[in-house]
Amino acid sequence: QVWEGMKEIRKEQGFQSTKVDLKFRRRITDKFQDLATQQEELEAELEELKARHATDLAEDMARFLKKRSTLEKKLATLSLKVVDLEKKEADANQGDQADLDDDGASSDEDDDDEESVASPVKTKKGAARASDGKLATHL
Numbered sequence: 001q002v003w004e005g006m007k008e009i010r011k012e013q014g015f016q017s018t019k020v021d022l023k024f025r026r027r028i029t030d031k032f033q034d035l036a037t038q039q040e041e042l043e044a045e046l047e048e049l050k051a052r053h054a055t056d057l058a059e060d061m062a063r064f065l066k067k068r069s070t071l072e073k074k075l076a077t078l079s080l081k082v083v084d085l086e087k088k089e090a091d092a093n094q095g096d097q098a099d100l101d102d103d104g105a106s107s108d109e110d111d112d113d114e115e116s117v118a119s120p121v122k123t124k125k126g127a128a129r130a131s132d133g134k135l136a137t138h139l
Helices: 004-012 031-117
Strands: 128-129 135-138
Touching: none
Parallel strands: none
Antiparallel strands: 128 135
C-alpha cells in the first residue's frame, strides 16, 4: 500500500523511475512505559476537558444569574405596579361606594322632598293620599 501510494504520487509529479529504498528498523519498546505514557496523556486530556467544562459552566452560571437578576427586578417592578393598580382600583371602588352611599342618603332626603311635592296616589279604598302622608278627599 505504501509503495503503491508513493508510485501514484511520483506519477502525478511527473517522475518516471526513481530508486526508492525502504528500510525498516526494529525498535525495542517497553510495553509498560508505553502504557504509562498513554495513561498520562489521557489524564492530561481529561484534566483539560474538565477545565474547559468548568470554564463553560462558570460562564453559563454567570449568564443565568444575570438573567435571573434581571427577571427578578422585572418581577418586583411588575408586582409593585400590580399593588399600585389594586390600590387605585380599591380607591376607585371606595369612591364609587361613597358616591353610592351619598346618592342613597341624598336620594332618601330627595324622596322626602319629592313626596311632599308629588301628586296624590290612590289607595286600596279609593282614597287619594298626598305624599306628605295626609289623606285627601275621595275621588
